[in-house]
Amino acid sequence: MTSYSSYTDQELLSLLKAGDRMSFTEIYNRYxxxxxxxAIQVLxxxxxxxxxxxxxxxxLWQHHEQLSVHSLKAYLLTAVKFKMLNVIRQGRLKDIAYSKIKVDEYEAETNLEVKELMRMIEEFAETLPSQARQIFHLSRYDHLSNKEIAHKLGISEKTVKNQINISLKKLKSNLGKMSLWCTML
Structure with a gap:
């Protein structure tokens, strides 16, 4: 009997489509x-x-018969990426968009998934009104506290908190819209 570890991804996918549980186990062990x-880099x-x-x-197992995958690794990493976006969108991790993304610049440059997520967040921030954008940047990029931002901008701490909450809700919604086509994953 041939070891499943010697099969190519395409061979494993063919076996998986036919309902072979051992091919699924090998795919899981491999990836x-x-x-x-x-996932851990982001979440x-x-x-x-x-x-x-x-x-x-x-x-993957529940839909094995309908799979049309060319690159197994790319498919799984994309599925993970969109599942993470769903976690962020649904707010299952408080303020995950920034408070838990602590990636240094080197990691961001070498990790395509993180770079893509950071790009989407930066694009979102640029769509905010001027004051909201300034507060968002001071909070999330400069890591200032609400009190420090309020003092720097000459506004109330409550205004800062409200603007950050509104911006994060919009961000979650925005990321959710981008990943809407993948909610079945």
Missing amino acids: WMVAYRS KDEEACMDVLQDVFVW
Whole structure:
């Protein structure tokens, strides 16, 4: 009997489409760590990462007959990316958009998924009204407290807090719209 570890991704996908459980197990063993690393870099929460991976791999098994995948690794990483966006959109991690994305510039440059998410957040920030954009940048990029921002801009701390909350809600909604086509994952 041939070891499944010697099969190519395409061979494993063909077997998976036919309902072969061992091919699924091999796919899981081959790619769960890569998928986990991708998720943990963004979410910084092991439980949330494990939930994302479980959702992706359960979906893969439940829909194995309909799969039309060219690159298994790319498909799984994309599925993880959109599941993470769903986690962010649904607010399952408080202020995940920035408070948990603590990636240094080198990691951001070397990690395509994080770069893409950061690009979407930066594009979103540019669409905010002037004062909201300034508050958002001071809070999330300069890491100033609400009190420091209020003092710097000459506005109330409550205004700063409200503007940040409104901006984060809009961000979650915006990210959700971008990933809407992938909610079935």
